[in-house]
Amino acid sequence: MILLVAWNSTFLNQTIYSTGLSPYAVVVADVNNDNKLDIVTANSGSSTVSVLLNKGNGTFSSPTNYSADGSPFAVAVVDVNSDNKSDIVIANLMLSTVSVLLNAGNGTFSTRTNYPVGGTPQAVTVTDVNSDNKPDIVAVNQGSDSVSVLFNTGNGTFSSQVTYAVGGRPQAVTVTDVNSDNKPDIVAANVQSNTVSILFNKGNGTFSPQVTYAVDLSPHSVAVADVNSDNKPDIITANYKPNTVTVLLNTGNGTFSPQFTYKVGENPHSVAVANVNSDNTPDIVTYAVGLSPHSVAVADVNSDNKPDIITANYKPNTVTVLLNTGNGTFSPQFTYKVGENPHSVAVANVNSDNTPDIVTANYGSNTVSVLLNRGNGTFFPQTIYRVGATPSSVVIADVNSDNKPDIIVVNKAGNTVSILLQS
Numbered sequence: 001m002i003l004l005v006a007w008n009s010t011f012l013n014q015t016i017y018s019t020g021l022s023p024y025a026v027v028v029a030d031v032n033n034d035n036k037l038d039i040v041t042a043n044s045g046s047s048t049v050s051v052l053l054n055k056g057n058g059t060f061s062s063p064t065n066y067s068a069d070g071s072p073f074a075v076a077v078v079d080v081n082s083d084n085k086s087d088i089v090i091a092n093l094m095l096s097t098v099s100v101l102l103n104a105g106n107g108t109f110s111t112r113t114n115y116p117v118g119g120t121p122q123a124v125t126v127t128d129v130n131s132d133n134k135p136d137i138v139a140v141n142q143g144s145d146s147v148s149v150l151f152n153t154g155n156g157t158f159s160s161q162v163t164y165a166v167g168g169r170p171q172a173v174t175v176t177d178v179n180s181d182n183k184p185d186i187v188a189a190n191v192q193s194n195t196v197s198i199l200f201n202k203g204n205g206t207f208s209p210q211v212t213y214a215v216d217l218s219p220h221s222v223a224v225a226d227v228n229s230d231n232k233p234d235i236i237t238a239n240y241k242p243n244t245v246t247v248l249l250n251t252g253n254g255t256f257s258p259q260f261t262y263k264v265g266e267n268p269h270s271v272a273v274a275n276v277n278s279d280n281t282p283d284i285v286t287y288a289v290g291l292s293p294h295s296v297a298v299a300d301v302n303s304d305n306k307p308d309i310i311t312a313n314y315k316p317n318t319v320t321v322l323l324n325t326g327n328g329t330f331s332p333q334f335t336y337k338v339g340e341n342p343h344s345v346a347v348a349n350v351n352s353d354n355t356p357d358i359v360t361a362n363y364g365s366n367t368v369s370v371l372l373n374r375g376n377g378t379f380f381p382q383t384i385y386r387v388g389a390t391p392s393s394v395v396i397a398d399v400n401s402d403n404k405p406d407i408i409v410v411n412k413a414g415n416t417v418s419i420l421l422q423s
Contacts, residue, residue: 011370011385011407011420017052019417020065021045023410026417028397029077030054031086032107037399039417041410042072042090049075049090050417053107058400058421069114070095078126078135079103081156091121091139098124098139098148102156115150117161119143125175128152129184130205140166140173140188147173147186151205164199166210168192172222177201178233179254189215189222189237196222196235200254213256215239215246225298225307226250228328238296238311245296245309245320249328299347299356300324302377312342312360319345319358319369323377336371338382340364348396349373350405350422361391361409368394368409368420388414 020043027040036054041063043050047070050063071094080087085103090112092099096119099112118141125138134152139161141148145168148161167190175184183201190197194217199207216239223236232250239246248256295312302308306324313320317340322330339362350357355373362369366389369382388411395408404422411418 010383010423012423014385014387014418014420015059016388016411016414016416016418017060017063019043019050019052019063019410019415020048021415022412023050023415023417024073024392024412025075026393026395026408026410027075027077028395028399028408029086031077031088031103033085033105036401037397038107039399039408040075040077040088041417042068042075043415044071044073044093044412045415047071047092047094049088049101051088051107051109052417054399056401058402058406058419060419064108066101066109067112068092069097069099069112072099073122074124076124076126080126080135080152082134082154087156089124089126089137091117091124093120093122096120096141096143098137098150100137100156100158113157115158115161117141117148117150118146118163121148122171123173125173127175127184129175129201131183131203132205136205138173138175138186140170142169142171142191145170145190147188147199149186149205149207162206164207164210166190166197166199167195167212170197171220174222174224176224176233178224178235178250180232180252181254185254187222187224187235189219191218191220191240194219194239196237196248198254198256211255213248215248216244217241219246221296223296223298227298227307227309227324227330229306229326230328234328236296236298236309240314243313245311245322247309247328247330295343295345297345297347301347301356301373303355303375304377308377310345310347310358312338312345314341314343314363317341317362317364319360319371321358321377321379334378336379336382338362338369338371339367339384342369343391344393346394346396348405350396350407352404359394359396359407361387361394363390363392363412366391366411366414368407370407385420387411387418387420388416390414391418 022045120143341364
């Protein structure tokens with residue numbers, strides 16, 4: 001679903017477009033080089049990807065569906081063969097493959113090419129890991145406790161996978177340089193072993209064996225950002241069962257101090273462990289948030305040039321905001337009501353006041369919630385908009401070229417994408 005937003009930050013009623021069955025992931029990108037953002041969805045129920053081309057006025061063509069390999073669960077849109085056309089890469093959960101669909105040049109795509117990866121790939125990232133200016137594929141495989149790396153040969157085909165062990169049931173992955181050697185490393189969140197795995201890039205696109213760090217129970221999401229302004233990227237996880245966010249501060253060479261674990265009660269509070277004041281001995285800090293945090297975002301919401309943490313909390317129907325104090329610790333939580341079972345959260349300025357707002361996709365109530373920033377990192381009560389059945393993912397982008405951000409949601413049970421345009 002896409003919702004267009006009005007200048008007063010209200011949205012028009014949704015326009016709904018059909019997709020394949022059970023769309024699980026969505027990407028907004030220009031796939032036919034007309035400078036208009038198109039929509040690509042991965043449809044797990046029909047084993048397809050849907051491409052909806054932007055007509056230029058915020059409306060979209062009927063979907064063109066392309067066959068995937070089996071239950072596509074994640075999608076990326078990147079030019080993989082250096083022809084200045086965006087291609088599609090999908091992770092296929094059931095058949096343990098990734099598929100590449102090359103762009104024919106007019107927004108249509110070739111028949112997929114499938115590449116085996118590990119068991120039940122949950123997420124896929126496309127980025128250059130071996131410094132040859134060709135984007136490679138990294139997939140995280142929950143069923144085989146591994147990540148797969150496939151090197152780009154230069155013409156849009158990929159080498160056979162190289163597989164690396166990570167922790168139990170990896171759920172999420174990010175690829176970024178965590179040890180300041182200008183080589184992207186792999187960071188995976190492992191939901192069963194309650195760890196994060198770091199695989200350091202050796203410089204040629206191969207990776208060292210994992211180094212693991214304990215976090216709190218059931219990390220479902222991982223982000224990497226410098227939270228204490230020391231120019232070293234830190235790791236943030238959203239931990240589903242104990243209702244926490246964990247922050248691991250970087251010591252400066254890509255290692256992280258051992259975790260100190262504290263039980264937290266039902267009342268919101270924070271605990272800082274050992275030294276977290278940027279003296280080269282940073283530790284891990286755990287904060288209470290709402291129940292079952294399902295999605296985490298990192299953004300500066302109070303304009304102090306320090307990244308804050310925002311979580312969508314599935315069971316209590318809230319979002320939590322943790323403001324960065326500037327030394328790697330965070331304030332006690334601020335909690336805001338949203339719709340039922342928020343499944344995905346996006347943070348972006350939707351009302352052109354230069355402060356980021358919060359948008360959630362609420363799986364249980366078939367709505368999106370928009371919380372406008374008051375300008376100081378606190379938020380107005382939610383405004384609720386109806387979307388399709390069981391919205392699972394939300395993206396904010398200007399789809400009708402009016403310089404106003406719109407909302408795009410994929411609705412898993414409705415087999416649709418909803419668009420809310422800004423008037």
